[in-house]
Amino acid sequence: MTATTIGVVTDTHVGDELPRLPTEVLERLSGVDLVLHAGDLVDPSVLEDLRTVAPVVAVRGNHDHQSDLPDVVLVRAGGQRIAVLHGIRPAPIELGSALAFTFLGRLDVERHCRALAHQAPAADLVVFGHIHIPIDRTIGGTRFYSPGPVYQPELDPSFSWDGVPRRMYRKLRERIPAHARRPAIGIVRVNASGIHAGTVHLDGPIAPDGPTSDDALGLASHGAALPWRP
Numbered sequence: 001m002t003a004t005t006i007g008v009v010t011d012t013h014v015g016d017e018l019p020r021l022p023t024e025v026l027e028r029l030s031g032v033d034l035v036l037h038a039g040d041l042v043d044p045s046v047l048e049d050l051r052t053v054a055p056v057v058a059v060r061g062n063h064d065h066q067s068d069l070p071d072v073v074l075v076r077a078g079g080q081r082i083a084v085l086h087g088i089r090p091a092p093i094e095l096g097s098a099l100a101f102t103f104l105g106r107l108d109v110e111r112h113c114r115a116l117a118h119q120a121p122a123a124d125l126v127v128f129g130h131i132h133i134p135i136d137r138t139i140g141g142t143r144f145y146s147p148g149p150v151y152q153p154e155l156d157p158s159f160s161w162d163g164v165p166r167r168m169y170r171k172l173r174e175r176i177p178a179h180a181r182r183p184a185i186g187i188v189r190v191n192a193s194g195i196h197a198g199t200v201h202l203d204g205p206i207a208p209d210g211p212t213s214d215d216a217l218g219l220a221s222h223g224a225a226l227p228w229r230p
Helices: 023-029 045-050 091-104 109-117 164-174 213-217
Strands: 004-009 034-037 056-058 072-077 080-085 125-127 135-139 142-146 184-191 194-201
Touching (some): 034 072, 045 056, 080 194, 109 135, 109 142, 142 184
Parallel strands (some): 034 056, 080 125, 125 142
Antiparallel strands (some): 184 194
């Protein structure tokens, strides 16, 4: 079996938060055979940029209002079925989950992943985004993987935390460990031994004149992802 290397990108938010895709994203993706974008591109120019690296499969996120992208795509690689979706759940579930995490510190990842499984029942791997945190969990024989987003508001000097919804969002994000709020992409390798997924953190600023994640989040140094099991 020929091994396939897949880049995973999500929540780039170019056009509503960032003016352009950070060049480091393309540099880190160099050499992949395929790129999966799990939604919230916002500006379709992101697809054009990613196509300079490899063919792209992308889905629509909740910020992709003018997009005709599909909600779910099933990709086959190395005999494995990989579903790509953004990760949106029904509004009552989204609200309840956000409130539980914000005020009680509970993030029910298993329930979240089982809700996504209904959107992709035939997948061996589900690639998703939306919640802006890294997740890698196997439930019921299916692996659920999100490397975390490219866009993190803590690294954007122009992001406003004003207003009640944004203040609640900030409170929620303060419960997430600093190392899990670093911008990132994923690299998935599919070969005869199965699916191997790893996260690659972005070291440079994501926004013009923005700080690095080490400076903004008070991290001592770059390096491998620290263990965090939400």
